[in-house]
């Protein structure tokens with residue numbers, strides 16, 4: 001889905017733990033850079049290829065990947081994407097999640113025990129498929145760590161907004177030209193409604209709710225939630241409401 005010139009919200013179907021849902025990585029580009037924000041679950045390289053071709057930005061043009069955080073549904077296809085590209089892709093993430101992404105620490109949520117438990121509950125054929133996808137930890141090297149307030153000089157400027165809570169190094173992004181806020185999992189959209197972070201998936205809810213206050217500093221036309229997609233209706237007002245509601 002085209003959000004504005006040079007920014008496209010991708011729509012990929014994810015099948016995880018027997019549950020199907022749609023996830024929304026974002027592609028931002030201009031003549032110098034093509035930036036992908038988040039990389040789906042393991043095994044989605046072909047879907048990324050197709051979605052990027054459709055957007056007119058083939059995978060080989062990709063120059064940067066920005067990870068909002070360490071969770072498996074955000075870093076899953078990164079190793080495959082890096083391998084598939086002819087050119088070097090720079091990977092950016094916050095220091096707080098870097099050790100998890102690089103495999104120096106085990107992932108906070110998809111622990112080995114949780115994977116084992118999930119596998120137990122599945123029928124044999126599914127079990128094999130899931131095991132091949134999630135059985136080995138996904139890791140990738142982070143080339144550059146990014147900090148709160150940093151304006152990345154890509155595609156007319158992308159501001160890093162540090163929004164911990166969902167994970168310790170969670171970030172959101174603001175693309176200036178299109179006035180788009182990319183929330184990662186700091187917010188979700190459900191049936192067209194913009195909501196706070198998902199309580200089941202957010203270990204430090206108190207911090208996560210503090211974090212969303214930062215969004216009210218920006219003039220936002222479009223919000224992209226990784227889970228739930230685009231929200232456009234009076235975004236600034238709705239964000240102010242969410243902060244007040246807590």
Ligand SMILES: [Zn+2]
Pocket residue numbers: 071073074185226227
């Ligand atoms: Zn997620």
